[in-house]
Amino acid sequence: MAGRAGVSQATVSLVLRDRWRGRVSPARAEAVRAAARELGYRPNEAARALRLGRGRTVLVVVPALTNEFFARMHAGAVRVAEEDDVGVVLYNSPLGSGPARDPFVSAGAAVDGVLASSMAADALTTLSDGGLPLVMLDSAPGGRAAATVNFDIGAATRHVSRHLLxxxxxxxxxxxxxxxxxxxRERARVLAEELAAVPGARLLATCRAPIALPGGVLAAEQALAPRAGSRPTALVCDDDLLAVGACKAARRLGLRVPEDVSVTGFDDLTLAVAVEPELTTVHLPGEELGARGMRALLAVLRGERPGTTVLPAxxxxxxxxARPPAA
Amino acid sequence: MAGRAGVSQATVSLVLRDRWRGRVSPARAEAVRAAARELGYRPNEAARALRLGRGRTVLVVVPALTNEFFARMHAGAVRVAEEDDVGVVLYNSPLGSGPARDPFVSAGAAVDGVLASSMAADALTTLSDGGLPLVMLDSAPGGRAAATVNFDIGAATRHVSRHLLxxxxxxxxxxxxxxxxxxxRERARVLAEELAAVPGARLLATCRAPIALPGGVLAAEQALAPRAGSRPTALVCDDDLLAVGACKAARRLGLRVPEDVSVTGFDDLTLAVAVEPELTTVHLPGEELGARGMRALLAVLRGERPGTTVLPAxxxxxxxxARPPAA
DNA sequence: CTGAAAGCGCTTACAG
DNA sequence: CTGAAAGCGCTTACAG
Structure with missing residues (x-):
C-alpha cells in the first residue's frame, strides 16, 4: 500500500487514522486516500490491535440470544459500540450455570472489556476471573463489576402487586x-413484602419453571390445582413466556383469563401482544439496558467510574x- | 512468560499449541504448562492472527437478531464454530437494504469468511465486494457464494397450498x-403455481407488510376487506408474525379462526404455539440451517467445495x- | 512536512 | 531436543 502511493507506511497510517493535520501536506493526504480507495485497502486489524495493545473489542455475555429480551439488549449494546467503532463479540452463557468454556478462548479475539447480563450467581464468579473491566446488567450491584445498570425491579414488582391488590x-x-x-430473587422478595403488607393477602404457592412455554404451563397447572378450599385468583409470572404458558394452563383447566384468573408477565415481549387476551406485563426496555450498559463499559475503558444506573420499568x-370472580 | 519458565518463546508456543511431541522433552512441556497455569497466561490473539495471517474468525450476517428465526440460526452457527475453536463476529444488516456500514470495519477483527442469511438481493451485492469466502443461507443458489444452504421452500409452499386446497x-x-x-419470491411463485393447477382456485389478493405483528394486522385487514362478492377463506402468510397478526385482524372483523378463515404461517416460532388457536405453519429448522451453513463455510476455508445443501421444511x-365455511 | 526504524507477541523455518 | 532470529502489518516517537 505504502509503495503504491509512493509514500511511507507512516504517512499512510497518519492519513487513514485522520491524524495527519499539520503533519502531512493536504496534497499527499488526498493522494493516499485516493490510492487506498483504488486498492480497496483494508488496514489489518490484528496488526493494529497488536501494536495498540488492545482490540477495540468487547465481549457481550448473555444467557441466551434466542430470548427476545436478550436479543434486544444485544442490539442496544451493538448500536452504541458501533458509534465508537468498537467491535462486539458475543458469548452465550447457558442460563443458570457458569460458562461451559472459557469465553475468552472462544471469542478468539483480544477483548478489552466485558458486558454481562442477568448472570446467575455462580456464572458471575467464573467471569470475574478474567480480570477485565466488567459491567453487569440486571444484576446485584457491587461485586467485582466496575459499573452496574439495572431496572428498578423493586418498583416494578410493587406496581404489579398493587395493581392486582x-x-x-x-x-x-x-x-x-x-x-x-x-x-x-428481587421479584420474589418484593412480592412477598407487598402481600405481607395487606391483611388477608396470601401467597398460596411459588412454582418454579425454566423460562419457556411448557414450563409455564406445568407450573401454572400445579399452582391452580385444587387445594384445601382456595385457589389463587392471580398468577404473577417472572416472564412473559411463563405468563403465556399460565394462560394456556388456565384455559385447559376450564378457567377464563381474566374473568376467573388474572395473569401478569415480565419483559413485554412481542408475545405479550400476540396472545389474546393481551398480557398485562412489566415493560423492560432491553434495548436501552444494552445501550446504557455499553456506554458505561466504554466509559470504564476510558478510565471513568460510571457507578450504578437504574432504569425505570x-x-x-x-x-x-381484571377483578377476581365474585365468589 | 518464556523467561518465567526458563525456556524460549518457541518452546512455549510449541507446547501451548500442542505441537511439541517429538520436539520438546515431556518434562519441559509439563513445566511450561505449569508455568502457564500459574501465571494465568493467555496468548495474545492479535499477535497470533497477525503472524498466521488469519483470525480463526468468521463474520455472520443476519438481517435482525431480534427475530427468533435468525437467533436460532445464529445459535447453530456458533455451536459449530466453537467445535472448531473459530470465533464468530456478528453483523446486523437491516432487512431489505444493504449494510449501513462496512461490516468489516465494524467487526473490528480479521475475518476469514462470511456466513450470510436471507439477504435481500442488493445487500448481497455489497457483501460480495469483500472478496472473502462466502456461504449463503436461505438464498438464491449460485452467484458469488462458494456454497449455499437452503430450505426446500418450494416443497414447503406446495404442502401448505395442497393442505388448504x-x-x-x-x-x-x-x-x-x-x-x-x-x-x-419463491413462496409467491410456488403458491401461484399450485393455485393455477386447480380449477376454481384463485389468489384474490397479495398484501405486503413488514415482518411484524402490526404489519400482519394491516395487511390481513386489507385482504379480508369486503370486495366484489368474494372474500378469501385462506390466508397464506410468509411468517408466523404475519400470521398471528392476520388472526388478530380476522377476530377484529368478527371472523373466527379457523371456522371462518384459515391462516398459515412460516417458521414455527415459539409464537406459533403461544397463540390460540395454535398456528398451522411450516417448520423451518433454523438452528440446523446455521449449523450446516457454518460447517460448509469451515469446509470452504479448508479448501473444499461443499456446493448446495437443501434442508427439508x-x-x-x-x-x-380447517374446512372453509359451508357458504 | 517526511521517512527510517523500533517493537507489539506470536509462529515457524533454521542452525546448533 | 532447544534457542536465536526473522517477520506478520501496523503506530509512534525520532531524526532529518
Missing part, C-alpha cells in the same frame, strides 16, 4: 423462573388482569 | 413479507386451519 385479588401464586439470579395494563 | 379452500390471499429476497398442522 387494588383489583381485589387476595390469593396469589408466583410462577417463578427457575434461575438463581438477582433479578428473580413500567407496568403495562392490558387484558389479562 | 385439500380442505376445500378456493379463495386465497397471500400475506407477503415486504422483503425482496429469494425465499419470499415440514408442514405442521395445528388449529388455525
Amino acid at each position: 387494588d383489583l381485589g385479588h387476595r390469593r396469589f401464586a408466583h410462577i417463578a423462573a427457575d434461575v438463581d439470579s438477582w433479578t428473580f 413500567t407496568l403495562v395494563r392490558r387484558g389479562s388482569t | 385439500d380442505l376445500g379452500h378456493r379463495r386465497f390471499a397471500h400475506i407477503a413479507a415486504d422483503v425482496d429476497s429469494w425465499t419470499f 415440514t408442514l405442521v398442522r395445528r388449529g388455525s386451519t
